[in-house]
Amino acid sequence: MKRLEDIENLSILDLEQIASDESVKVPATLRHDIAVTARALEMASKEDEEVKEKTASHNRYRNILRMISYPAAAVAIITIGMRLSFQDSIPTPKDTFDDPKMAYVQMEQVFGFISEKMNTGMDIADAAEPVIDKTINALR
């Protein structure tokens, strides 16, 4: 059996001679084995490319996320900061009345006004009640 070094030391002429030597039998499955090996190598290289592509796209997403997350955090911090500073800066209005009795009268008027408007609504509802009752009875 020849060693690899011996094969490497052979000249092209020697190789051609050996190739034309018909006494050496070529294994019947050699062509098939070569084809299988070639296909396996092809598939392996394809898989390698897919893995590389996946890794690249994963890195791309990570980079995009990183690019978005920093400005998003900045936006959130600035918005919250501005909101808080604005809320603090809203001046408290001055009381309209100095006298609590006057303020009380005003509150009574406010409740009177609310009540008056609510009463109007209740009156409209009361007026509609007989019509609703009639409709319900008719439906029965």
Add this chain to the structure above:
Amino acid sequence: MKRIAAFVAAMFLLTASTWAQDGKGIYNKYSDNENVSAVYISSSMFKLMGKVPNMELGEGSSMDLGSIIKNLNSMYLLDCDDPDLCNEIKSDVSKFIKKYDFEMLMEIKDKGEVVRIYTTGNEKTVTQFIMTASEYGAFTFICLDGTMSRADLEKAIAKATQQMD
């Protein structure tokens, strides 16, 4: 750098535009306008009102608001009679109502006037009460802020009704 400056300016404007979207903000924005009548009662004044014993207020003032008043933080009232300004106030009030998820308690439409009552809180407590009354060229906004018992509030309104009758 220019982008950052533009961004900060945009955020500033956005924040400033939402500034007027609560009772105090709306009151501050419009109370000084000459076409607006404005009333503000603070929590300190409510406390003072609560401390005055047996408040004698003369004829027709028998309404007992004690239970409500002691729990109020503020009352804002704006009454406007300028159509353009009314629309502006209405828009701000509408933003305020949307922002704080107010629940509409009642809507009354009568002779061209639309009255709406909104509250926030839960089944037992009202934390904010708003009433808007709007007719052509006039708008009234009332905002009560505090922690009021729903029962007390209903009682006060019912008493006011009886007094009117």
